Amino acid sequence: MPRSEPLVGLLFILPTVVLVGVIVFYPIVETALMSFSTVNSLAQREGFAGLANYEALLSDTVFLRVLAQTVFWTVAVVGITTVVSIPVALALNLNFRGRRLARALLIVPWAASLMINAIIWRWILDGQHSIINGTLMRLHLIDQPIIWLGSEQTAWAAIILVGILVSIPFTSFSLLAGLQSVPSELYEAAMVDGAGFWASFWHVTLPLMRPVLIVTTLLNVIYVFNSFPIPWVLTQGSPAYRTDILVTYIYKRAFAEGQFGPAAAMAMLIFVLLLAFSLTFSHITKERAKVGIK
Amino acid sequence: MRRHERGLSWWLLLAFLALVVAVSIFPFAFALSTSLRPRAELFSFPPTWFPKTWAWENFVTVWSAVPLLRYVLNSLVVSVLATLLNMAFAIPAGYALARLNFPGKRLFRQALLVTQMFSPVVLLIGLFRFMNQVHLLDNNASLVITYAALSLAFSVWFLAGYFESIPIEIEEAAMMDGCTRVGALVRVVLPMSKPALVASGVFAFIWAWNEFMIALTFISTPDNRTLPLGIYSFLGQYSVEWNYLMAAALIAIVPVLILFLLIEKNLVKGLTAGAVK
Amino acid sequence: MMKSPFARSGRRARRALALALAVATVASLAACGSSNDSASGGEVELRFLFPEYSAKTTPLMKTVVDDFNAANKGEIKVNLETAPWDKMHDKLAVSMGSDQAPDVFGYATRWISEFAGLKQLAPLDDVLTSDFREGFNQKVLEAGVYEGKTYGLPVAVSARLLFYRTDVLEKAGLSAPKTWDDLMEAATETANPPELYGLGVPASGIEVDTFFNYFLYNNGGDILDSDGKSMLSEPESVEALEFLTDLVKSGGSQPEPSGFTREQVIENFKAGQLAMYPTGPWLTAMIKADNPSLEFDAVPFPTNDGKEQQTVSVTDSLGMSASGAHQAEAWKFIEFMYQPKYRQVFDETEGMLPELNAVAESAYYQTPEYKPFIDALSTAKFQPQHPKFEQIQQIETVAIQKALSGLASPQEALDEATAKIDKL
Incomplete structure (x- = not known):
């Protein structure tokens, strides 16, 4: 039951408001202004452009394709990560020898940056020197190397796999935390009642994990949607934008092509999409959220 | 209760965990193997799991190939200061969200979420211009401030969630004893929130430790580089020095890993109350 | 748990103090400001941004800058800045767009039309003496000319x-x-x-x-x-x-x-x-x-059906910012940098072709391995200039x-x- 102390409250959030306001909202305003301006290749605003940058997006077939790819990437990574992380969290919650080791190893991809994860995978998936090919060839499963990052399909499979692997630690640890807040009496009651493992999972564990599932899914969607290093380091969108996602495409448009206006319009559109998603998501799940949306 | 679990499902879960752990750790195992190869052996075909010659000296050479120690120190200073700044701001804000009513509370929550919806890539231009105006370009203080700000949203929610889980009666007792609001926060709430403070601090630290794009944009003088920038310099124009790159990357992971392991228990506890509610 | 917090309040307070100190440290770091302000007396400070071709580039350029600073002590101080080659365009565009262009910088020659068109590059014709000009491979020097003006001096020349x-x-x-x-x-x-x-x-x-x-x-x-x-x-x-x-x-x-x-x-x-x-x-x-x-x-490279042979050739350039406040000093630094001894080490280490005749005539570049590349420059075709x-x-x-x-x-x-x- 929060107490009404408006002055103290405002004072307490003041530092955060100032810092975030300056560091985050100032650039957001700059981006928003650019999206309505003609902008030169040095990112200087030169004049008002109305909605021209936004209109240009709608006729940009590459943008529409990349948008679809981004949705696909986000759904695939977040979906599979969640499905994989639930049993991982359940297993981490068991009492077994080596649990500490398992937890420590699982943390490793989290401790390394996205960029380092991506760079290591680029080396592992190297056209000629991929250790995966080396192993498959030694086992006589293939006789020619598979150029993992060469075709659209295998490149997507690789990018998504890496996306999942770097998302698993945060997701499974959050779910583990959720599990540990499930009172064990409930578990035991289910067991004693003769409910098997799966039954108790469906009827007891999963419903109790719902709130934490919702929060981690929402956060994962936002982070994965905007995840730059993995597709960038692995393929740079090759071939022909087929493995780009919106952030990498924005980066190309803005920095490689000097098209800061349309790039800013895309950034604003991403923001609107994510906001709409967050609102709908929290509405559907009716969770009054930690994460800000009520 | 544990005894009940050792059925088929128990073993299946553990097998699945083992699989996921193996796949997660595999790239790092291979990175280690790569980091221990002499350069000539990197591109032998077909590729092998283990080096024929173990080039242990790579881990020595890498410190002199680039000023790695300098980069490590820069990263440490930036990350520690960013974490402290982040905590100093997140604690009162999180507490306000958990315990106090004030006008604009809902707006504040939502604005925090909004900050997470822009990729740093999108903010680069504006961030650069701001740092230029306050004369902080090429100064690591610009990184401290930016990192603290960008990881703040997460810390605030996280701490707010934890603070809410602390029984309010304890604070009320303290305040009746003559403590002020701030006194109650510092003397009662914070000591009880150690797991959450540790967990959110670790998040802020890792965020700062690993950030690349902003550092690349702000920092120009080689001596001011953070570790991710230093590692990137092994990705040359015409060739990548994979063995040194991997050695430097593994060196960069070690401090974070140690930190993680030290606080693993707190991490889960912190997440427990912070994320779920 | 209920009592202990009060008992330990002293320690908590000290921790809070430590936190406050940390914040103050950040603030004091911030107060240091940009390096440009700290110039003492009449010393001119210059910013020099150079792309990294490999992990060896930075130490290499540091030697040149240190030598220059030692030779011009008290008058000019060059600060070396570097960025990975593939991020150079980002870095330059963002700095130029915020009026923070370095005084001297390296860049891809193909960017001249873009940067010159936006009035970011200083033309060098007035400061280029004929002696200095003649030290270069003329064909390669030509690549840095746009609309009749020389904007960039060649660095990192290659013939393929x-x-x-x-x-x-x-x-x-x-x-x-x-x-x-x-x-x-x-x-x-x-x-x-x-x-x-x-x-x-x-x-x-x-x-x-x-x-x-x-x-x-x-x-x-x-x-x-x-x-x-x-x-x-x-x-x-x-x-x-x-x-x-x-x-x-x-x-x-x-x-x-x-x-x-x-x-x-x-x-x-x-x-x-x-x-x-x-x-x-x-x-x-x-x-x-x-x-x-x-x-x-x-x-x-082979040609199709008797067509004329063309050698794909790419150069980078070294130029000065049009808005630099100390162009005379910047030029002095550029001249210093183009001493054959510095270019020789750079070209050899990074595997580039010499832009200076003196380097091209050195024993290293007259070997059977390198001579064909230098000869090929005569049929060189550079990238076009388009904004x-x-x-x-x-x-x-x-x-x-x-x-x-x-x-x-x-x-x-x-x-x-x-x-x-x-x-x-």
């Missing part, structure tokens, strides 16, 4: 030749390819996958367009005409891309070129896994260092990727590129 494995071609009974028919034959005949592929074809990452230029130029084609309109739909261009696509389809290269970057293909040639690959002199230096037993040679060339490169790259991965026919892909370029 076709590297090939002499032992492999000999074994197949072939000599160095001179025509495209020879090239096709050599690429398909020598291929013995997965150990050995014919011609290295990188279609991902940087310089995909440059790679296509080997074929385009040596078929009499070009990217842009004199009005800046696309020539990519001309028959010569389409024929060039069709040839390259056919070569890939006939097994004359590694499969799926979209999965290979330039750096990967270079490594493959160096490791002996490719019979041929066209690139610059750095590969010679790399082979000597990493795989000295490899038998190879480098020859001018939106970065965008054109992107469009060209996409067209090549589409054709090579079968997403479009060469004609369709290049027509699409032409439509886009002509709309810029």
